[in-house]
Amino acid sequence: MPYVNIKVTREGVTAEQKEKLIKGVTDLLRxxxxxxxxxxxxxxxxxxxxxxxxxxxxxxxRRKRG
Amino acid sequence: MPYVNIKVTREGVTAEQKEKLIKGVTDLLRxxxxxxxxxxxxxxxxxxxxxxxxxxxxxxxRRKRG
Amino acid sequence: MPYVNIKVTREGVTAEQKEKLIKGVTDLLRxxxxxxxxxxxxxxxxxxxxxxxxxxxxxxxRRKRG
Amino acid sequence: MPYVNIKVTREGVTAEQKEKLIKGVTDLLRxxxxxxxxxxxxxxxxxxxxxxxxxxxxxxxRRKRG
Amino acid sequence: MPYVNIKVTREGVTAEQKEKLIKGVTDLLRxxxxxxxxxxxxxxxxxxxxxxxxxxxxxxxRRKRG
Amino acid sequence: MPYVNIKVTREGVTAEQKEKLIKGVTDLLRxxxxxxxxxxxxxxxxxxxxxxxxxxxxxxxRRKRG
Structure with missing residues (x-):
């Protein structure tokens, strides 16, 4: 019954990328x-x-400084 | 000095429901x-x-699939 | 699909009290x-x-000071 | 490799205040x-x-009650 | 600069399994x-x-009930 | 009514250091x-x-590798 929390910066993460993260972490725990x-x-x-x-x-x- | 974090999906939780959750959890801990x-x-x-x-x-x- | 995290001080919470907290929070969300x-x-x-x-x-x- | 999470109410915290919080916590851990x-x-x-x-x-x- | 928190039940997770979880999640984010x-x-x-x-x-x- | 969570590795943090962290973060928020x-x-x-x-x-x- 695992619970995973992923924190990333809000910089244009797409719905498809979110699906891949969720699928990938779930497969990993399996x-x-x-x-x-x-x-x-x-x-x-x-x-x-x-x-x-x-x-x-x-x-x-940091991003401004490059 | 308890701290409680409740995570739910953002699907129209009303201010009144939030009040009930906060009151209910606080009463429970008391x-x-x-x-x-x-x-x-x-x-x-x-x-x-x-x-x-x-x-x-x-x-x-999941919601789309019904 | 709610997730609830309860943080309390470690001061002798019994298994029975944990069961009551879990049951109480779950009922509240229902x-x-x-x-x-x-x-x-x-x-x-x-x-x-x-x-x-x-x-x-x-x-x-704080507990020492009473 | 510390990780710090600061939760405050959303009541007009400025970018400058956030910078000060981040700088201050980081200095403290150092x-x-x-x-x-x-x-x-x-x-x-x-x-x-x-x-x-x-x-x-x-x-x-609470804020309403003053 | 992602931060990932994985919560699992304490039921004999080995050091090797932890290494695999950490490696797997890190690769996924890359x-x-x-x-x-x-x-x-x-x-x-x-x-x-x-x-x-x-x-x-x-x-x-739940584990007792089988 | 801020809540701060500090995560560090368990490597001999003393009670006195914990007091300093708690005092320091609290002063910072004030x-x-x-x-x-x-x-x-x-x-x-x-x-x-x-x-x-x-x-x-x-x-x-990482610590082993030095």
Whole structure:
């Protein structure tokens, strides 16, 4: 009965990419741990680049610096 | 000093329903564990159906299939 | 397909109390939002009092002060 | 390789305030635990006041009561 | 800079299985979203079966019923 | 009414360091956002190095490689 939460920056993730992430993680839990796919929950959170920090600065600032 | 996070799909949850969830969970923690309601935090996350997966597919896809 | 995470301090919560929390939250989501209980996941995290802070100090310190 | 999640109510937090939170938390982890800032992730979640409960009621209701 | 949290019941997950989960999720984020593996964080939480509920009862109770 | 979750690897974090993290984060939220310290919750999770992955491998493996 696994629960997986994936957090990525909100930068144009498409519905098709989300489907692939959900399918891929579910298959992984079935293959590695033998979990029944019907009991695997996956929640994707898309986070604004202003709200995500690495190295003490926002992703927005890092993207600007290039 | 409990903290409760409730994640549901974003499918028209009303403000009144949110109030009932918050009240209900807070009462539960008071009744079962004797917690002071003033120290109970509840956060409700509403998740897009494209971003929630079960059984390897999105809720959007499941709802379409009916 | 709700997911609920309950965090409480690790201070002797019994198996019976955990059952009541899980049953209570699941019933609440069925009653308020019409969710199918079989799709409700509840995860309880018990947190050491050294690892939980309120008002800038640990729960351990608060409990000592009385 | 710390990960920090900060949840606050969505009540006009500015980009500059977010930068200060991210910088401040990252510095704290470097100073207290000696962590390399480049390995510190910070995610800020802004939560609607309808979706946050304390004392059994929403923040929206508390703000109204004053 | 993705962050992934995987929650499973604590039922004898081996170190090798954890390695496979971490490798698999990281590869998935590289393949689907083009993320740099060095920026992918994965945290696995193992949850006691007394602390995980589905359908209003603990996993412990479900496992006993068979 | 902020809630902060800090996840670090379980590698000998002392009670005093936890107190400093809790105090530091609480002060930060007061200084940057004007939050009342009494409403700031902080939860520290210590994660086994086998359960934390970066770059597709566990921290345990990275530490061994040096």
């Amino acid at each position: 293959d590695v741990l033998g979990k029944n796919p019907n009991t695997v929950f996956v929640v994707i959170d898309e986070v604004e680049t202003d709200n995500w920090g690495v190295g003490g600065e926002t992703i927005t600032a | 009744d079962v564990l004797g917690k002071n309601p003033n120290t109970v935090f509840v956060v409700i996350d509403e998740v897009e159906t494209d971003n929630w997966g079960v059984g390897g597919e999105t809720i959007t896809a | 009653d308020v939002l019409g969710k199918n209980p079989n799709t409700v996941f509840v995860v309880i995290d018990e947190v050491e009092t050294d690892n939980w802070g309120v008002g800038g100090e640990t729960i351990t310190a | 100073d207290v635990l000696g962590k390399n800032p480049n390995t510190v992730f910070v995610v800020i979640d802004e939560v609607e006041t309808d979706n946050w409960g304390v004392g059994g009621e929403t923040i929206t209701a | 393949d689907v979203l083009g993320k740099n593996p060095n920026t992918v964080f994965v945290v696995i939480d193992e949850v006691e079966t007394d602390n995980w509920g589905v359908g209003g009862e603990t996993i412990t109770a | 200084d940057v956002l004007g939050k009342n310290p009494n409403t700031v919750f902080v939860v520290i999770d210590e994660v086994e190095t086998d359960n934390w992955g970066v770059g597709g491998e566990t921290i345990t493996a």
